[in-house]
Amino acid sequence: xxxxxxxxxxxxxxxxxxxxxxxxxxxxxxxxxxxxxxxxxxxxxxxxxxxxxxxxxxxxxxxxxxxxxxxxxxxxxxxxxxxxxxxxxxxxxxxxxxxxxxxxxxxxxxxxxxxxxxxxxxxxxxxxxxxxxxxxxxxxxxxxxxxxxxxxxxxxxxxxxxxxxxxxxxxxxxxxxxxxxxxxxxxxxxxxxxxxxxxxxxxxxxxxxxxxxxxxxxxxxxxxxxxxxxxxxxxxxxxxxxx
Numbered sequence: 734x735x736x737x738x739x740x741x742x743x744x745x746x747x748x749x750x751x752x753x754x755x756x757x758x759x760x761x762x763x764x765x766x767x768x769x770x771x772x773x774x775x776x777x778x779x780x781x782x783x784x785x786x787x788x789x790x791x792x793x794x795x796x797x798x799x800x801x802x803x804x805x806x807x808x809x810x811x812x813x814x815x816x817x818x819x820x821x822x823x824x825x826x827x828x829x830x831x832x833x834x835x836x837x838x839x840x841x842x843x844x845x846x847x848x849x850x851x852x853x854x855x856x857x858x859x860x861x862x863x864x865x866x867x868x869x870x871x872x873x874x875x876x877x878x879x880x881x882x883x884x885x886x887x888x889x890x891x892x893x894x895x896x897x898x899x900x901x902x903x904x905x906x907x908x909x910x911x912x913x914x915x916x917x918x919x920x921x922x923x924x925x926x927x928x929x930x931x932x933x934x935x936x937x938x939x940x941x942x943x944x945x946x947x948x949x950x951x952x953x954x955x956x957x958x959x960x961x962x963x964x965x966x967x968x969x970x971x972x973x974x975x976x
Contacts, residue, residue, distance in 0.1 A: 739845060739848070740928065742927075742928040742929070743928045745928065746932035746935075749931075749935055750921070750934075753920075753936060753939045754917055754935070757939055760939075760943070764946070769956055771949070771956075772906070772946060774952075777963075778955065778959060779898055779901055779902055779905065780894075780895070780898040780902075781962045782795075783894040783895070783897045783898040783901065784891065784894040786894065787882065787890040787891075787893055787897075788885075790885075796875065799871060799878065800875075802871055802905070802908070803868060803871045803872070805908075806867050806908050809908075810864035810911075813861040820850055820853050820857065823850060824850045824851065846925075849921070849925055852921040852924065853918055855921075856918035860911040860915060861911070863907045863911035864908065866907050867904050867907035867908040870901075870903055871901075874901045877896070877900060881897070916938040916941070917938060920934030920937070920938050921934075
């Protein structure tokens with residue numbers, strides 16, 4: 734055991750945690766390339782949405798849908814701030830506050846307990862940054878929707894729709910990353926009960942996330958919707974060129 738109270742089991746659990754966190758997206762991309770994933774299918778659905786958006790005479794519904802997404806991201810960002818403030822209050826609240834948290838989980842030295850709370854804070858802070866950038870990109874998308882060409886025969890419409898989708902999809906990707914940070918923050922919080930809880934929590938978070946991406950009812954439904962959209966001559970070539 735080190736001067737900080739970190740045991741070999743803690744180090745092994747941390748290695749598992751960071752491996753799960755860092756390699757989740759590469760695993761998801763590999764899975765999407767072979768069998769498809771919910772996020773990958775939603776990229777194509779949103780591309781189809783932007784093509785339909787540019788063909789509408791009025792885009793009120795598109796603005797409302799974007800407003801709903803912005804409100805959702807704002808809610809999660811606000812919740813992140815409150816959670817960061819709560820954990821920070823304990824982290825910098827002195828010995829008494831740390832002792833109160835220590836009574837909830839496994840007994841640990843003060844320095845190790847501070848590290849555990851710090852890991853939770855890092856996860857939440859990463860999620861907050863994702864939500865903030867997601868909000869900015871959604872606002873850019875909203876402006877692009879408002880600036881869409883209006884003439885029915887405007888030849889710029891297809892290219893413009895693709896350009897708007899290239900802003901919208903990263904915005905929703907960062908939103909998903911922000912939500913994913915909650916899963917890893919929960920796994921980090923499980924470290925309060927011991928290193929096995931940390932490692933097990935990280936693995937459980939990844940398994941749950943991958944199941945939702947590939948085998949959940951929502952993933953099946955969106956996969957079918959993408960297939961239906963692919964039958965449209967206006968979208969089939971796009972889907973085939975971007976599996």
